[in-house]
Amino acid sequence: MDDRVRRHAEILVDHCTDVSADDNVLVRAPTAAADLVEALYERLGERGARPTTEWRHRRAARAYRRALDAEDVRTADHRLAAMAETDVVILIKGGENAAEGSDVDPEKSAAASRAKRPILEERLDTRWVITQHPTPADAQRAELSTRAWEDFVYDAVDRDWDAQRRFQSRLVDVLEPAETVRIVSGDDTDLRLSVDGMGAFNDAGEDNMPGGEVATVPVVDSAEGRIAFDLPVTRNGREIRGGRLTFEDGEVVDHAAERNEAVLTALLETDDGARRLGELGIGMNRGIDEFTDNLLFDEKMGDTVHVALGDAMAECVPDDRELNESAVHADMLVDVSERSRIEVDSEVVQENGTFVFE
Structure with missing residues (x-):
C-alpha cells in the first residue's frame, strides 16, 4: 500500500475527527476506495474505536432508483437509527463512472434528497468529514494521468x-x-x-x-x-x-x-x-x-x-x-x-x- 494512503487515513482520524476509543465510526466509501478504508481501519484499531462500513455502489443505486416509483421514496428508518448511534462519519469520494445515475428521473432524485434529509440532520450532529480517494475515473475528469492525480490529491491533503x-x-x-x-x-x-x-x-x-x-x-x-x-x-x-x-x-x-x-x-x-x-x-x-x-x-x-x-x-x-x-x-x-x-x-x-x- 502507498504510504500516502496511510498518511491520508492518519489525517482523517487524528486531525479531522479526533477519534477516541469511545467512538462509533461510520466509514461511507465507494468500492474503489478499498485501500483507504483498509488504512482507516488500521488507524481506528489503534485508537480502539468501533468502525463499520457502508459501501457505495452507484450502479446498484441507479438500478434501484430507476425501478422505484416516486411515491414510494421514503426515509430509510434503519439508516436513520444507525446514524443516531454514530459519533464520527468519514465520507469518501472516488468514482468509477461520474455519469452513473444520469438516466435517473430528476424528480426521483429530488424525492430521494428529501427522504434523506432526516439522516443528513443526524449526520451533521456527528464529527464528520468528506474527503477524496484518487481513482482513474476522477483523474480522467481532471484531465490528468492517474499518477499526476494521485500526486495532486495527496499534496492537497498533507499540508500544514x-x-x-x-x-x-x-x-x-x-x-x-x-x-x-x-x-x-x-x-x-x-x-x-x-x-x-x-x-x-x-x-x-x-x-x-x-x-x-x-x-x-x-x-x-x-x-x-x-x-x-x-x-x-x-x-x-x-x-x-x-x-x-x-x-x-x-x-x-x-x-x-x-x-x-x-x-x-x-x-x-x-x-x-x-x-x-x-x-x-x-x-x-x-x-x-x-x-x-x-x-x-x-x-x-x-x-x-x-x-x-x-x-x-x-x-x-x-x-x-x-x-x-x-x-x-x-x-x-x-x-x-x-x-x-x-x-x-x-x-x-x-x-x-x-x-x-x-
Whole structure:
C-alpha cells in the first residue's frame, strides 16, 4: 500500500475527527476506495474505536432508483437509527463512472434528497468529514494521468493546516463584523448579499479534507442580482454547464443553463429552501492551483468564490436568526481570477484573485 494512503487515513482520524476509543465510526466509501478504508481501519484499531462500513455502489443505486416509483421514496428508518448511534462519519469520494445515475428521473432524485434529509440532520450532529480517494475515473475528469492525480490529491491533503488556519483567520476577521458582501466577475456576475450578524467559518481541513476556505451565510432574503457559474455542477451524474441564476429578495426568480437546464430546474424545485442561498464560500488554499472539475478541490482555490443553494451552515447562523432549510446543499463556483472583485462593506478585499492582505 502507498504510504500516502496511510498518511491520508492518519489525517482523517487524528486531525479531522479526533477519534477516541469511545467512538462509533461510520466509514461511507465507494468500492474503489478499498485501500483507504483498509488504512482507516488500521488507524481506528489503534485508537480502539468501533468502525463499520457502508459501501457505495452507484450502479446498484441507479438500478434501484430507476425501478422505484416516486411515491414510494421514503426515509430509510434503519439508516436513520444507525446514524443516531454514530459519533464520527468519514465520507469518501472516488468514482468509477461520474455519469452513473444520469438516466435517473430528476424528480426521483429530488424525492430521494428529501427522504434523506432526516439522516443528513443526524449526520451533521456527528464529527464528520468528506474527503477524496484518487481513482482513474476522477483523474480522467481532471484531465490528468492517474499518477499526476494521485500526486495532486495527496499534496492537497498533507499540508500544514495550522498555518492555513492562521492565514484564513485574516479573512474571518474581515467577514465577522461585516454587513454586506458584493461579488463582481466579468459581465455576468454582480451579486449583493447581506451577512449582517452572521458568523464566519474557518475551514482548515476538519469538515472537508482538503480544506481551505472561509464561509459565511447570507441573510435569507438578502440576495440580489445575478451570478454565472464557470464550472459545471454535477447532480446525480448529470453536469449542469453554463448555469445562471437571478435573485430578488433572496430567491431565485430566473435561471438558465447551457446544458441540462432541466436538472437545474429540478434542483430548484426540490423544496422552498432550494431557491435560497445557504452559504457563501471564498477559496483560500494556494496549494490548489488548477481546476480539476472536482468541486471538493476547486472550491478551495484562492481564485474562486462559491455560493450554495439550499441548506444553510448552521454554525454561522445565530439562534435568533432565520435558518434556511432544504434537503439540498448545492455548491456552485465562480472563477474570480480576472475582471473580478469581492467587496465587503464597499471596501475591496480581493481583486482579480489577490487578497488585499497578501
